[in-house]
Amino acid sequence: MxxxxxxxxxxxWVIIATERAKRPETFTPQKPEKQNDKLDKCPFCCGHEHMTPPEVLAIRKNTSIPDEPGWDVRVIPNKYPALSICEGKECEKQGIFEFMAASGVHEVIIETPDHEISPGKLPVEHVKKIVDSYYHRYVELEKDxxxxxxxxxxxHGQxxxxxxEHPxxxxxxxxxxxxxxxxxMxxxxxxxxxEKKCVYCKxxxxxxxRGDRVIMENKDFAAFIPYAARFPFETWILPKRHQSSFSEITMDERQNLAEILHDILSRMWDYLKxxxxxxxxxxxxxxxxxxxxYHWHFEIVPKLTTVAGFELGAGMFINISNPEASAEYMRKGH
Amino acid sequence: MxxxxxxxxxxxWVIIATERAKRPETFTPQKPEKQNDKLDKCPFCCGHEHMTPPEVLAIRKNTSIPDEPGWDVRVIPNKYPALSICEGKECEKQGIFEFMAASGVHEVIIETPDHEISPGKLPVEHVKKIVDSYYHRYVELEKDxxxxxxxxxxxHGQxxxxxxEHPxxxxxxxxxxxxxxxxxMxxxxxxxxxEKKCVYCKxxxxxxxRGDRVIMENKDFAAFIPYAARFPFETWILPKRHQSSFSEITMDERQNLAEILHDILSRMWDYLKxxxxxxxxxxxxxxxxxxxxYHWHFEIVPKLTTVAGFELGAGMFINISNPEASAEYMRKGH
Structure with missing residues (x-):
């Protein structure tokens, strides 16, 4: 179980994902396998819908049929889930230790039928569909x-x-x-x-x-490198209107979230290669x-450095970039 | 500053290591640079003592001279420290944010004059000297x-x-x-x-x-894979005698720590390649x-999987190995 x-x-809590567990002897220092990067074997590519479990949501052409081509974004249960819905949510004991059944849901949002593209390079209208699928699955799962x-x-990236590899x-x-x-929290x-105020609003x-750590803003969102950024170019996107749960986002705000997310990912693609x-x-x-x-937000963390013994041991980060200089670079591209 | x-x-707290800070444009997705792996340029090799700051401790032959060959273990200040001793330890304000001078010490323990060897493959007597140097620097720095x-x-490893690369x-x-x-804590x-008892002693x-997660033990130490291991083959070494601070370790215990640390690293080398x-x-x-x-201990974490968005976001780990099966494998090697 x-x-x-x-x-x-x-x-x-630590999830011991026994369904995905590898046998001890299969752990070798090699890099994680890059599976299915051959297009004809990719389960997420258009035309390969039969290689995945049935979709739970899709944004697709009105005339198209579920689990057939014609979709823009497709949400499916993960074939190798870390958790799955099961009975028995009470804690049990093993000697002095406690555990519970790993009951939950693990889904994959296939962002585009195109294997090769990246969200920073997709049209904004398409990123809006990805954000919409986040929202619709969020409010659905929240009911459980x-x-x-x-x-x-x-x-993103191995x-x-x-x-x-498929987005x-x-x-x-x-x-x-x-x-x-x-x-x-x-x-x-x-x-x-x-302080009688939400710390994120503040x-x-x-x-x-101040502006010196801001990368960009639009009507509803601000994107900046936080003052105590743990990683080089760590970027946060926050809604300007106070909202504690992502489920509180409006349709207009989803459009503006898609725009700012697209713009930040596009800058990362261009300026950080x-x-x-x-x-x-x-x-x-x-x-x-x-x-x-509380105030919901996205945190974007480019992987430009290696988390090593100090960070693992101390839970404290050494950032070898300057947040203000990095924000200026992300604003201008030079 | x-x-x-x-x-x-x-x-x-996040250390913004401005001394080591790279210019934003130098961050590219390439792997971290592997510096000085040419033996003639390695500042940690025997005969290259002039390439480092003067040593603060060395375990060396009685007749040998500081900052000259003849050492087994050599401790030096880090040439590119994340922190350095400085005045002004009070918090200061930048708007609503707080910071302080990054005052502290950053040292390197060069574990052996031999560039090519790994601690798991060094003789136990040599690992004892590394453990001794940990201890001596610990009790010295503790006085500040x-x-x-x-x-x-x-x-270990890029x-x-x-x-x-030099150990x-x-x-x-x-x-x-x-x-x-x-x-x-x-x-x-x-x-x-x-519970009126130290959780680590318990x-x-x-x-x-139980024994099923134990890899080995000796008179003074136990090494096991913890019940809720976050990473495959994560291994903890704890002193059996209750000790809160590493400075409380005795000379005999340092010998037994060297033995168990050497044995675990040697098994990792052999069984996990x-x-x-x-x-x-x-x-x-x-x-x-x-x-x-509180009870001091070492945590050893092989890097066999990648920390990704779930772990970063949730601060929660998915372990795709089974702790009991992994411990059995580390006991037997098959």
Whole structure:
């Protein structure tokens, strides 16, 4: 049975993905396999719909048929899920340790039928469809009472953990609140109690006022390199209007999110020469909509340096770039 | 001025290493440079002592002269430090944000004059000298009232962040308590208050009692794969005797630490085919010796998988190996 184990010291949960587990002897220092990068074997390419589980959502031409060509964005269950819906969400014991069934949902958002393109190079209208699919799956998954948190994320490039080259994002819906969110929410609440203001709203006000770390803004969103950026060119995109949950985004705001996300990814492609990167959504847990002290946002992290022993050990980062100089470079391209 | 910036949400500190900062345009998706792997240019090789700052400690033949050949282990200040001793340890403000001078110490432990060898393949007596140098630098740096935490760590292989191939460890002495330790200490204290026992002592008792995650033990140390291992083959080495700070280790225990560390690294070399890895010490902060609720240990993390968007976003790990099967493999080699 796939399980989530609790670290007895930190209280953090670790998914032991036994369904995907490799035998010990298969771990060798070689790079992760790059699967299915031959177009005729790629399960995400148009015409290969039969190679995946049936779609749970697709943005497709009105006349086209589910699980057939004619789609722009297609959402499917992950064939090798880290979690799957199952009974038994109570903690069980193994000696002094605790675990629970790894109950949840793991989906793949195939972003385009085109194997070769990157979201930064897709038309904005297409990126809007990707953002819409994030939204529609989010509000659907949120209805499941067993789901506590929905993690939307994207890995670009093999060095950033993408095992399939065809452009895709992923959604993992979890039965527990993950550590990053627990910590952010606690600290944001402390700030709110102390200062009577959302820390993210305050940050947006400060950054747009100063401007030196801002890359761009539009009517609804601001994109900047945070003051204490952990990684070179780490970029955050925040809605200007206070919203704790991603489910609160309006249709107009989705359009402007698509525009700013597209622009940032396009600048990264051009100015940083198509770097590997990860991005992910941080949003309030499913049972915390419309709270005053949290504020959803995307964090985009190009993978330009290696996380090593110091960072792993200390949980503290050494950034070898200057946030203000990096933001200026991302504004101008030189 | 090099500075440590505080993340306004999480309260975590990030070192902005301006001394090492690269210009934005030099960030490209290529792999980190592998410097000095030509033997005649390696600053850590025997005979090249003039290429480094003067040594702060060396274990060397009695008749040999400092900063000349004749050493077995040599400790030097890092030529490109992430932190350096400086005045002004108070927090300053930039708008709503806080920072302080990046005051601290960054040293390199050159583990052997031999460029080509790995600690898993060095004689145990030599590994003892490396452990001794960790200890001697630890107790020396601990005396500085400005130092709050001493992070000893090792990066092995380019994929694990080693920019110089010649075998070496590093020490970063920090003016703040890093997030990983803050969290571990808080949670270990909660456990102690609740259960009246050190959580690490309890874990050792449980693991040695069960045995299925134990790789090996000797008189003073136990090495096992933790129940909620985040990474495949993640291995912890803990002293059996309760000790909160690494400075409490005895000379006999240093011998047994060298033996078990050597054996684990040797098994990784043989059974996992010389994987890239990181290891690091977790110990109580410098002003918390002899406390009942923390327990120093080493964590060894082979780099066999890629940390990607889910892990970065959620702070939660998906381990695609089974801890019990992995421990069995590390015990037997098949």
């Amino acid at each position: 796939p399980e989530i184990r609790k670290d007895i010291v930190s209280g953090s 009472a067993g789901i506590k948190y929905i993690q939307i994320f994207r890995n 060095e950033a953990g993408a095992s399939i 895709h994002s992923q959604i993992i819906a979890l039965p527990v609140l993950p550590p990053s969110l627990k910590q952010e 606690e600290e944001a609440r402390n700030y709110y109690f102390r 940050m947006i006000e400060e950054e747009l006022g 198509d770097p590997p990167y990860n991005y992910y959504l941080h949003t309030s847990p499913t049972d915390y909509n419309h709270i005053p002290d | 090099p500075e440590i910036r505080k993340d306004i949400v999480s309260g975590s 009232a400005g130092i709050k935490y001493i992070q000893i760590f090792r990066n 994929e694990a962040g080693a920019s110089i 070496h460890s590093q020490i970063i002495a920090l003016p703040v308590l890093p997030p990983s330790l803050k969290q571990e 808080e949670e270990a204290r909660n456990y102690y208050f609740r 874990m050792i008792e449980e693991e040695l009692g 010389d994987p890239p890895y990181n290891y690091y010490l977790h110990t109580s902060p410098t002003d918390y010796n002899h406390i009942p609720d």
